[in-house]
Amino acid sequence: MITLSDYIEDYLKKLLAVAPGQYVEIQRSELAEKFQCVPSQINYVLSTRFTPERGYLVQSRRGGRGYIKVMRIDPLYQKIWEELQKQLYSAAEKEYGCEMVKLRDFLMRLYEERLISRREAEIIGSVMREDIFNGLKIGSKEKNELIKRLVSNMLKAVLQEGSM
Amino acid sequence: MITLSDYIEDYLKKLLAVAPGQYVEIQRSELAEKFQCVPSQINYVLSTRFTPERGYLVQSRRGGRGYIKVMRIDPLYQKIWEELQKQLYSAAEKEYGCEMVKLRDFLMRLYEERLISRREAEIIGSVMREDIFNGLKIGSKEKNELIKRLVSNMLKAVLQEGSM
DNA sequence: ACTGGTTTGACCTTTACTGACCTTCGTAAT
DNA sequence: ATTACGAAGGTCAGTAAAGGTCAAACCAGT
Incomplete structure (x- = not known):
């Protein structure tokens, strides 16, 4: 059984795989739109699947021109x-x-x-x-x-x- | 005498027989529904009939979109x-x-x-x-x-x- | 009656998902 | 410069949807 969260996780990992550098930058609402879910689900995926224990770091900025940056840790x-x-x-x-x-x-x-x-x-x-x-x-x-x-x-x- | 558990066992084995690959994935509640029994009876069947001794392994995930996977072993x-x-x-x-x-x-x-x-x-x-x-x-x-x-x-x- | 496998249900844990409300920050108008 | 607005993202509690556990009740065959 594959959940929506799994798909989102996959998508981000694929993005990371082809990204130049060890990070990707996304827009939360845009991604939510793409997967037809509420924006906070993106946070859910990030906080359950892209944790430091799993080797990831997440940074973000709010407000206009906000973004979320997902990084692989060395x-x-x-x-x-x-x-x-x-x-x-x-x-x-x-x-x-x-x-x-x-x-x-x-x-x-x-x-x-x-x-x-x-x-x-x-x-x-x-x-x-x-x-x-x-x-x-x-x-x-x-x-x-x-x-x-x-x-x-x-x-x-x-x-x-x-x-x- | 043939018990309900026997029927469930049979059913799963038939599923396995026609399954591509050495495993099948089921929903506990769905199966329970099909056999008109309480969900925990499925656990009973799995734990008494699909043991490693008999050549099977069982994996599962809880929560939304959870599942139970029954595998054959070599x-x-x-x-x-x-x-x-x-x-x-x-x-x-x-x-x-x-x-x-x-x-x-x-x-x-x-x-x-x-x-x-x-x-x-x-x-x-x-x-x-x-x-x-x-x-x-x-x-x-x-x-x-x-x-x-x-x-x-x-x-x-x-x-x-x-x-x- | 005893014994052992079967069936059940009450209660628990885990995971996914949602929505209301909050915070932050760029920028355009004043 | 100041302010106000709008456009991001963040939080958290709540709901729902699975599966797990355990002990008690329930047979069936001896």
């Missing part, structure tokens, strides 16, 4: 590990812990950056699911710590192994 | 799956559960038979360690179940993706 190979740790231990401190969704987004980015293969992404991703704890009596603090360790370990394993 | 991979389950649930009953050593042996075999790459073996292996639980208050029964689920999920991920 690969930053060295920083990958740090970024992961930040992911794991930022929201983590708020007691509610690392959000699986964000983690998976980050994973997909590693895949898109070709640091890991599709299969590797799936393998690692299979651990980032709330439902692995279903029916098990485990405290949420423990759940969280476990996820962090597992993901860290797995990533460490690939990063140590070198190129795929 | 017989070769199915064998592997069964072996893993045997590994996980044989010694498992002896309270101390799946021995990591045995699991690692199994992993190595997968690698030697070229079903997984070296990197994949490293990733999966990084989870098969007692020390991931160090200092965490988790019952040994839970630890055990968790390891099984994690390993199963990871292998499932490989099955889904097919040959490397």
